[in-house]
Amino acid sequence: MSLAILALLGTTGAWVLARTESISRDLVDVRSPALTTATRLESAILNQETGIRGYGLTGKPEFLTPYGQGLTEQKTDMARLAELLADDPAGLADLKAVQNAVARWQERIARPIAAAPAGAPAALAIERAAEGQTTFDAVRAALTSQQERLRAERGQARDDLAATMTFRNWLFSAFAILIVVLTVLIFEGLRRGINRPLDQLGADARTIAGGDFDHPITPTGPADLRRLSAEIDFMRRRLARELDFSEEARLRLDAQAADLQRSNTELEQFAYVASHDLQEPLRKVSSFTQLLQRRYGGQLDTRADQYIDFAVDGANRMQILINDLLDFSRVGRLHNAHQGVDLDTVLERTLSALSVGIEEAGATITYDPMPTLVADPTQIGMLWQNLIGNAVKFRRQDQAPDIHITAAREDDLWRFTITDNGIGIAPEYADKVFVIFQRLHTKDVYSGSGIGLAMCKKIVEFHGGTIAVDPTYQAGTRITFTLAPEPPESPSPGLPTMPEATRFDPEQAP
Numbered sequence: 001m002s003l004a005i006l007a008l009l010g011t012t013g014a015w016v017l018a019r020t021e022s023i024s025r026d027l028v029d030v031r032s033p034a035l036t037t038a039t040r041l042e043s044a045i046l047n048q049e050t051g052i053r054g055y056g057l058t059g060k061p062e063f064l065t066p067y068g069q070g071l072t073e074q075k076t077d078m079a080r081l082a083e084l085l086a087d088d089p090a091g092l093a094d095l096k097a098v099q100n101a102v103a104r105w106q107e108r109i110a111r112p113i114a115a116a117p118a119g120a121p122a123a124l125a126i127e128r129a130a131e132g133q134t135t136f137d138a139v140r141a142a143l144t145s146q147q148e149r150l151r152a153e154r155g156q157a158r159d160d161l162a163a164t165m166t167f168r169n170w171l172f173s174a175f176a177i178l179i180v181v182l183t184v185l186i187f188e189g190l191r192r193g194i195n196r197p198l199d200q201l202g203a204d205a206r207t208i209a210g211g212d213f214d215h216p217i218t219p220t221g222p223a224d225l226r227r228l229s230a231e232i233d234f235m236r237r238r239l240a241r242e243l244d245f246s247e248e249a250r251l252r253l254d255a256q257a258a259d260l261q262r263s264n265t266e267l268e269q270f271a272y273v274a275s276h277d278l279q280e281p282l283r284k285v286s287s288f289t290q291l292l293q294r295r296y297g298g299q300l301d302t303r304a305d306q307y308i309d310f311a312v313d314g315a316n317r318m319q320i321l322i323n324d325l326l327d328f329s330r331v332g333r334l335h336n337a338h339q340g341v342d343l344d345t346v347l348e349r350t351l352s353a354l355s356v357g358i359e360e361a362g363a364t365i366t367y368d369p370m371p372t373l374v375a376d377p378t379q380i381g382m383l384w385q386n387l388i389g390n391a392v393k394f395r396r397q398d399q400a401p402d403i404h405i406t407a408a409r410e411d412d413l414w415r416f417t418i419t420d421n422g423i424g425i426a427p428e429y430a431d432k433v434f435v436i437f438q439r440l441h442t443k444d445v446y447s448g449s450g451i452g453l454a455m456c457k458k459i460v461e462f463h464g465g466t467i468a469v470d471p472t473y474q475a476g477t478r479i480t481f482t483l484a485p486e487p488p489e490s491p492s493p494g495l496p497t498m499p500e501a502t503r504f505d506p507e508q509a510p
Helices: 002-058 061-084 089-115 123-127 129-193 195-209 223-296 302-330 343-353 355-361 377-393 452-462
Strands: 339-342 364-367 372-375 402-410 413-420 467-469 477-483
Touching (some): 002 123, 061 089, 089 129, 123 129, 195 223, 339 343, 339 377, 343 355, 343 377, 355 377, 372 377, 377 402, 377 452, 377 477, 452 467, 452 477
Antiparallel strands (some): 339 372, 467 477
16 A cells, blocks of 8 residues: 555655646746847847838948848748747737738838938838838737747746645655655564564674574564575585684695605705805715826826726716706805895996906906895806806807996886897897706706806895896897885895896806
């Protein structure tokens, strides 16, 4: 019943709103503009009559100006009235009467007098004075009749709009009262039929939220609320299962973490063995093979000398490889003493350490002013040494190395580039050169262990940056890398961040 009353009131309200809008639109868009245009039309015709009368009495051409303007305005206003009154037969009849009266006056009086020669009063004006008065009175009467009807229609539209709005206000007041009554009834029904089950459901939910996931939810109240309670209970059971699974997973992760810790401890023990137990017998092998080479070199046959050379070279390369592996494993583990580091100073020390190789290669090295960063000075020194050493090592045979180092601030990072005129790195190897033990040349062509650039990558990422080869540079090799001015919160080698960089390694460069 209540819904039927609401539907009836809603339909009536919609009709009243539509009626109000229709009357308002008719009043604003038709009645008021029509009356205003009719008034302008009357003014335009009066201007014509004034101009014709003045010209007929004086013969002065300036009196024809308002007459001409009145003709133009008359044409415009009549066209506008015809458009506004297109759906009003009575209005169109009034407009037709005005048009006919004006046409008779213009035909008998206005046009003949306007055609008379200027300079002297028009005789026709005197002859047709009485006729002119009569015909223009007819025009005035037609205009007055038109305007009175338009005013009456506008007044009627205003009265209709006021009555409709009054009815609308009463209707919406009744609608509001009914809604208030229904709201009170619905609220009372909800309070009696739903509040108690909801309170029970809320109490159960709070118990579960307190951590008692085994507490069941008993569905009560209306059907929808019982379904909701069942869904919540289903969610509770699922959460309980998920928590049990999460606890099992946490225990497994704890066990895996313990295994990983043991594995790391074993790896560190392996590093210790490699640095001590492996190097000691390796030094003996190297020492004795070198002793054989010095004592018996030239005393045995050529093949024996060759075998001894092979043994000495293999022992030396094995010792270099072990030392490089140890340095690689220590990045981020043993070296982690962040402090303010003047990169100019570190770069000068690196160039001093590489001075022999630089002088032998005839290399020219230039660099921009370097910033001061918070970093591990030992690792930064290893980084410069590997990159500059590669630029010197992988040079062209027909020209001396020309190496330039730049530094520029980019947002929160510093970007460094090392550009050389060496043999370059093909784009397809730009990523492979940073993988440990990846070499692009045999040891006979370029010496090295294949660890240098991998170590550079690990150092850069430990300091919150990235490193990469610039594949667009073709005149040699350009390696760019970024470093953060401050160390990352959790320095973690092997975890790339921020922009990419480009670098060059003795072991991995082509």
